[in-house]
Amino acid sequence: MVMQMTKTSIDRRVARTRATLHQTLMSLILKQGYEAITIRDICDAANVGRSTFYAHYTSKEDLMRSGIENLRQVLFDRQRDALATPGDLRHRSLGFSLTLLEHARDHIDLHRGLVGGGTVALGIIRQILSDVVRDEIAATGDKKSSDAIPRELVVQYVVGAYMAVLTWWLDRGAKPPPTEVDRMFRRLATDGILPHLAEGGSP
Amino acid sequence: MVMQMTKTSIDRRVARTRATLHQTLMSLILKQGYEAITIRDICDAANVGRSTFYAHYTSKEDLMRSGIENLRQVLFDRQRDALATPGDLRHRSLGFSLTLLEHARDHIDLHRGLVGGGTVALGIIRQILSDVVRDEIAATGDKKSSDAIPRELVVQYVVGAYMAVLTWWLDRGAKPPPTEVDRMFRRLATDGILPHLAEGGSP
DNA sequence: GCACAATTGGACAAGGTGTACGTTAATGGG
DNA sequence: CCCATTAACGTACACCTTGTCCAATTGTGC
Numbered sequence: 001m002v003m004q005m006t007k008t009s010i011d012r013r014v015a016r017t018r019a020t021l022h023q024t025l026m027s028l029i030l031k032q033g034y035e036a037i038t039i040r041d042i043c044d045a046a047n048v049g050r051s052t053f054y055a056h057y058t059s060k061e062d063l064m065r066s067g068i069e070n071l072r073q074v075l076f077d078r079q080r081d082a083l084a085t086p087g088d089l090r091h092r093s094l095g096f097s098l099t100l101l102e103h104a105r106d107h108i109d110l111h112r113g114l115v116g117g118g119t120v121a122l123g124i125i126r127q128i129l130s131d132v133v134r135d136e137i138a139a140t141g142d143k144k145s146s147d148a149i150p151r152e153l154v155v156q157y158v159v160g161a162y163m164a165v166l167t168w169w170l171d172r173g174a175k176p177p178p179t180e181v182d183r184m185f186r187r188l189a190t191d192g193i194l195p196h197l198a199e200g201g202s203p
Numbered sequence: 204m205v206m207q208m209t210k211t212s213i214d215r216r217v218a219r220t221r222a223t224l225h226q227t228l229m230s231l232i233l234k235q236g237y238e239a240i241t242i243r244d245i246c247d248a249a250n251v252g253r254s255t256f257y258a259h260y261t262s263k264e265d266l267m268r269s270g271i272e273n274l275r276q277v278l279f280d281r282q283r284d285a286l287a288t289p290g291d292l293r294h295r296s297l298g299f300s301l302t303l304l305e306h307a308r309d310h311i312d313l314h315r316g317l318v319g320g321g322t323v324a325l326g327i328i329r330q331i332l333s334d335v336v337r338d339e340i341a342a343t344g345d346k347k348s349s350d351a352i353p354r355e356l357v358v359q360y361v362v363g364a365y366m367a368v369l370t371w372w373l374d375r376g377a378k379p380p381p382t383e384v385d386r387m388f389r390r391l392a393t394d395g396i397l398p399h400l401a402e403g404g405s406p
Numbered sequence: 407g408c409a410c411a412a413t414t415g416g417a418c419a420a421g422g423t424g425t426a427c428g429t430t431a432a433t434g435g436g
Numbered sequence: 437c438c439c440a441t442t443a444a445c446g447t448a449c450a451c452c453t454t455g456t457c458c459a460a461t462t463g464t465g466c
Binding site: 093160196 | 353362371394395
């Protein structure tokens with residue numbers, strides 16, 4: 001059907017069909033929301049036969065997944081560079097934050113569709129981010145104290161908090177610049193929330 | 204159909220039907236997951252006519268929502284008590300955490316169904332928690348400094364982090380006791396994550 | 407140019423969704 | 437205790453989506 005080992009032999013028709021389907025899905029998400037989209041809708045809007053759709057993807061979720069997977073590469077590449085660069089731990093930790101925020105700013109339509117697009121997209125992004133953060137924590141080493149918090153709990157805590165901030169940012173039109181949101185998120189994560197609530201918090 | 208002003212005039216048949224539907228939905232969620240459930244499934248398992256279902260609820264989501272709304276009351280009531288009780292700010296902030304964790308422990312089947320149950324349930328819980336946290340922050344007052352972080356961002360940060368922790372806890376069989384998870388979450392939120400990652404973090 | 411692969415469009419069965427309506431049975435006030 | 441009220445039933449209906457199949461057509465790559 002589509003299986004080819006060499007990268008040179010990707011039929012133009014295949015590439016065109018897949019690209020069209022991805023673009024159409026994203027535009028439809030912005031228009032009517034992910035849940036409300038049917039495979040028929042996608043095919044109609046993309047001018048692609050419904051049989052053709054099933055020749056490439058098994059479901060709406062499948063199409064969505066394949067569209068997001070390239071994001072994983074972007075984040076891992078940038079993180080590898082960041083970890084290789086020497087510098088203060090405080091400044092290089094949580095490095096995915098700025099990367100993803102800028103990626104979102106540069107592909108604002110795509111990301112607004114993703115966060116507005118129901119469970120599937122968010123779930124995939126959460127998965128990717130969890131892997132990234134887990135790697136980062138493993139690289140920086142973790143505390144050995146007796147009352148230590150499970151590493152995975154910290155990962156889920158950070159990812160959950162970040163995705164909530166990202167969603168909030170996108171839902172409000174991505175008004176503040178990425179650098180500022182990045183700064184706020186990292187301060188909350190590193191300093192805790194108390195200094196930002198009560199007037200007499202710790203510095 | 205059902206509209207009655209006085210609380211005494213709730214037909215037993217109505218109450219019985221609704222309760223049955225709620226119970227059935229929860230048990231089905233545990234069995235096959237929220238998404239895979241059809242209204243037919245619910246009615247068959249509940250021995251309720253499908254027409255009867257539509258006489259009470261408009262959709263699966265509608266049924267789910269009405270089942271979770273009572274949770275809101277529980278959280279708000281407990282929070283009101285907590286805020287009325289004098290004590291150190293550090294100890295009474297984020298009070299919803301223990302409340303919800305214990306509620307989850309006491310209704311473990313229900314909550315495992317909820318977090319496993321797709322977007323809808325999580326979305327409703329997120330909404331409720333956001334309201335609770337927003338109230339709490341408003342009650343404790345917020346920092347007036349110039350570089351302040353938007354209040355709503357803090358709310359979303361906290362709720363996102365908490366729900367991730369809660370989900371993680373439930374997905375792992377709710378092994379550690381609520382008090383311990385509560386302690387870990389609040390320490391992460393108040394102290395930040397750095398002290399729990401690097402060996403040389405701030406106290 | 408030619409063999410091959412991809413796309414097309416139509417047809418098909420299976421199954422879910424809402425709605426309508428006449429019938430049956432339970433409820434609760436008088 | 438009886439009966440008007442009201443919920444529940446179940447059947448039928450039209451409409452839609454899904455997933456699969458196939459023959460015919462079109463576009464590619466060699």
